[in-house]
Amino acid sequence: MQNLDNSRRDFLAAGITAGLTALGCNNSNDVFTPDDSTVKASGKKVKLLSSDGEIIEVDEAFLKPIPEMPPVSNDVARLGIAGKKFVMVIDLSRCKNLKKCQSACNHVHHVHSDQNWIKVYPMQDAEKTAPYWQPTTCMHCDEPPCVKVCPVDATFKRKDGIVLIDSDRCIGCRFCMAACPYSTRVFNWEKPEMPQELADKPYSCESSVPQKKGTVGKCDFCPDMVREGSLPHCVSACPNGVFSFGDMNEDSVTNGSETFQFSELIRDKAGYRLMEDLGTKPSVYYLPPVNRNFPFESGMEQERERESAVRKS
Amino acid sequence: MENNQLTQQTVQDLLPQRFGKKGMIWTGILILLSAFGAFAYFLQLRDGLVVTSMRDYVSWGIYISNFVFFVAISLVGSLITAVFRLVDVHWSTPLTRIAEIIAVSAIVFASIIIVVDMGRPDRFYNLLLYGRLQSPIIWDVIVISTYFIISLLLLYFPLLPDIKFLLNAKNSATKKWNGFYRAIGSFWKDKPEQIRISNRAISILCITIIPVAFSIHTVTSWLFATTYRPGWDSTNFGAYFISGAFLVGSGAVLVAMYVFRSAYHLEKYITEQHFDKMSRIVVLLALLYAYFNINEYLVPAFKMKKPEEAHLTELFTGEFAPLFWFAILAGMAVPIMILLFKLGRKPLPAFIAGVMVVVGAWFKRYLIVTPTLLHPFLPMHDVPKNYLHYFPSWQEWAIAIGSLAGALLVITFFARIFPIIPIQETLIEQHEKAA
Numbered sequence: 001m002q003n004l005d006n007s008r009r010d011f012l013a014a015g016i017t018a019g020l021t022a023l024g025c026n027n028s029n030d031v032f033t034p035d036d037s038t039v040k041a042s043g044k045k046v047k048l049l050s051s052d053g054e055i056i057e058v059d060e061a062f063l064k065p066i067p068e069m070p071p072v073s074n075d076v077a078r079l080g081i082a083g084k085k086f087v088m089v090i091d092l093s094r095c096k097n098l099k100k101c102q103s104a105c106n107h108v109h110h111v112h113s114d115q116n117w118i119k120v121y122p123m124q125d126a127e128k129t130a131p132y133w134q135p136t137t138c139m140h141c142d143e144p145p146c147v148k149v150c151p152v153d154a155t156f157k158r159k160d161g162i163v164l165i166d167s168d169r170c171i172g173c174r175f176c177m178a179a180c181p182y183s184t185r186v187f188n189w190e191k192p193e194m195p196q197e198l199a200d201k202p203y204s205c206e207s208s209v210p211q212k213k214g215t216v217g218k219c220d221f222c223p224d225m226v227r228e229g230s231l232p233h234c235v236s237a238c239p240n241g242v243f244s245f246g247d248m249n250e251d252s253v254t255n256g257s258e259t260f261q262f263s264e265l266i267r268d269k270a271g272y273r274l275m276e277d278l279g280t281k282p283s284v285y286y287l288p289p290v291n292r293n294f295p296f297e298s299g300m301e302q303e304r305e306r307e308s309a310v311r312k313s
Numbered sequence: 314m315e316n317n318q319l320t321q322q323t324v325q326d327l328l329p330q331r332f333g334k335k336g337m338i339w340t341g342i343l344i345l346l347s348a349f350g351a352f353a354y355f356l357q358l359r360d361g362l363v364v365t366s367m368r369d370y371v372s373w374g375i376y377i378s379n380f381v382f383f384v385a386i387s388l389v390g391s392l393i394t395a396v397f398r399l400v401d402v403h404w405s406t407p408l409t410r411i412a413e414i415i416a417v418s419a420i421v422f423a424s425i426i427i428v429v430d431m432g433r434p435d436r437f438y439n440l441l442l443y444g445r446l447q448s449p450i451i452w453d454v455i456v457i458s459t460y461f462i463i464s465l466l467l468l469y470f471p472l473l474p475d476i477k478f479l480l481n482a483k484n485s486a487t488k489k490w491n492g493f494y495r496a497i498g499s500f501w502k503d504k505p506e507q508i509r510i511s512n513r514a515i516s517i518l519c520i521t522i523i524p525v526a527f528s529i530h531t532v533t534s535w536l537f538a539t540t541y542r543p544g545w546d547s548t549n550f551g552a553y554f555i556s557g558a559f560l561v562g563s564g565a566v567l568v569a570m571y572v573f574r575s576a577y578h579l580e581k582y583i584t585e586q587h588f589d590k591m592s593r594i595v596v597l598l599a600l601l602y603a604y605f606n607i608n609e610y611l612v613p614a615f616k617m618k619k620p621e622e623a624h625l626t627e628l629f630t631g632e633f634a635p636l637f638w639f640a641i642l643a644g645m646a647v648p649i650m651i652l653l654f655k656l657g658r659k660p661l662p663a664f665i666a667g668v669m670v671v672v673g674a675w676f677k678r679y680l681i682v683t684p685t686l687l688h689p690f691l692p693m694h695d696v697p698k699n700y701l702h703y704f705p706s707w708q709e710w711a712i713a714i715g716s717l718a719g720a721l722l723v724i725t726f727f728a729r730i731f732p733i734i735p736i737q738e739t740l741i742e743q744h745e746k747a748a
Binding site: 114115116119120121122123136145148149150151152153154169170171172173174175177178179181182183185186187188189190191213214215216275278306 | 360361362363365367368369370372373430431432433434436437439440442443444445447448449450451454536537539540541542686689690691692693694695696697700
């Protein structure tokens with residue numbers, strides 16, 4: 001996982017924040033006093049939010065990189081993170097089809113751009129209604145149809161609400177793809193393209209890499225990041241704060257720069273879930289595309305680029 | 314004395330014969346097609362399912378529709394052997410073994426083709442290691458293997474009394490298999506006790522195979538009906554599949570009757586009467602299947618709910634319309650019209666109607682599987698153009714055709730090694746008639 005972790009770190013500037021979260025759990029009295037007395041203060045201060053909600057200033061030199069955490073075993077990955085119930089809120093009024101979420105996700109998971117785990121749909125519900133951009137991830141349903149039909153328990157639901165795939169167990173029957181009403185699952189029809197070094201690594205359910213030929217893949221809510229206290233890649237990659245991620249039990253979600261009380265957000269902005277009538281109980285909530293930050297047309301350029309790219313390929 | 318002569322003549326007529334030139338060519342073609350299918354499967358194993366035209370939207374293609382077809386056709390074994398036996402129908406005696414070998418061969422190839430469809434056939438054992446009872450696939454694994462075993466026994470037990478004829482045969486058409494015959498049936502001595510046990514076993518099997526047969530095809534329909542998708546989300550599916558299965562199986566029996574009758578000169582045993590009666594059954598089953606089709610299409614078409622609308626218009630007037638109307642006409646309407654007339658129930662027209670039923674049924678299964686997948690709830694988006702359509706690749710055709718050829722090959726070899734019409738039972742009926 002070394003290579004993968006590094007690539008993630010390059011990709012994600014959030015490493016430092018994550019390190020702090022890890023330190024915050026430490027029992028020593030002052031977590032910002034360096035263990036190693038040789039570290040000298042640089043004089044450059046960084047503003048941080050402490051775990052009790054106060055803004056504190058810490059010398060940059062005292063920040064520690066997050067420790068290397070080996071991925072949890074696939075048996076542990078099946079259980080989920082105790083006490084958590086993860087939830088995502090997607091604010092449609094902020095999306096302009098930039099697809100930074102998609103490219104970040106594809107990059108980290110080595111997903112081919114023909115088989116995006118995150119899709120941004122141009123939606124128009126009826127002839128006279130307004131069009132809008134709708135990003136979709138896996139819905140991580142509480143009544144997941146995919147898990148119901150899987151014959152070998154390769155796709156499973158965890159206590160923290162996340163639905164994952166064990167690619168070492170998947171037999172490739174694709175029943176889950178037929179069962180999923182959100183068309184969120186993709187199949188590795190051929191050997192996935194990735195560096196050989198990565199392909200040789202053991203599969204981790206929490207990072208969903210390396211993807212394996214003949215098995216199903218999908219959005220995993222990045223539980224490896226979440227375990228480290230970081231946000232899923234799509235959330236931190238979106239410059240418009242479309243995605244917010246959090247814990248239902250704490251009733252809070254954040255897009256990285258803003259933090260919301262989940263219940264308040266859903267109440268005030270009339271949040272809803274996709275295809276509620278099917279009874280799948282998704283963990284992804286949508287905020288309707290009202291008072292938009294961008295006109296729908298602003299996303300069209302991206303769409304045309306994509307289409308011409310597809311035509312070339 | 315006369316009776317004895319009749320017996321000898323019957324045995325001589327019904328024993329397997331050497332293949333003529335036609336038979337050799339037929340077998341050769343089937344072997345070639347099967348081998349080519351196996352080669353295509355080798356390519357698929359090497360490169361992955363990417364050699365197919367299936368992609369993320371159409372994730373099930375002709376492998377799955379071919380699987381449904383095989384499961385469907387295999388149901389005829391239970392109809393002709395079990396249902397007819399239980400309701401004391403005797404005219405079907407010469408057809409029981411034909412129906413049963415179709416059943417066994419089809420169910421074997423249903424299992425093969427479902428493994429072909431798997432992305433990781435090397436992990437098949439996971440079904441045993443981690444199988445979860447809540448998945449309809451596990452139900453299918455259980456009922457199909459049960460059905461296979463019962464069908465095999467229903468083929469085997471009535472065969473036991475015939476093995477002595479094979480061993481005693483003076484002509485040498487089957488001499489080289491004598492060791493095999495001895496291994497599987499030399500213990501059979503026509504003892505009253507053996508006959509009693511065998512009859513009892515067959516009765517039990519005939520009763521148990523009916524719910525199992527209903528289960529295999531109902532569960533197969535549930536692979537689709539347990540999902541939300543328009544075109545599959547239907548409570549009609551179990552009955553719709555079962556009725557279609559009995560129809561295609563009976564159509565296949567009509568075809569097989571004609572072929573065996575001409576190839577083995579069995580006109581005395583498979584008579585015009587048999588064609589007449591079997592044709593009437595096909596008409597009845599076609600009407601029944603038409604009834605379930607009307608339920609399946611007319612009720613959602615009346616409402617035209619948005620997701621259903623896209624699917625139904627595609628079938629009725631869109632891209633799949635030619636195939637859809639072909640399947641309806643060739644699979645049901647035209648065979649009914651042919652077989653309603655006395656002249657249509659003669660061997661040749663009945664054979665043609667049977668072929669139409671079988672071919673129509675194959676495409677019908679394709680229409681049940683594929684068009685639905687092209688109409689997901691969220692619009693198809695952000696994928697290459699070739700993900701938006703489905704036409705099977707040559708490898709898929711080669712494998713599907715190879716599997717059909719393989720199933721026919723099993724039936725062909727069986728007919729070469731064993732009497733395709735039960736000898737003992739035919740003799741018993743002759744005696745009963747004489748007395």
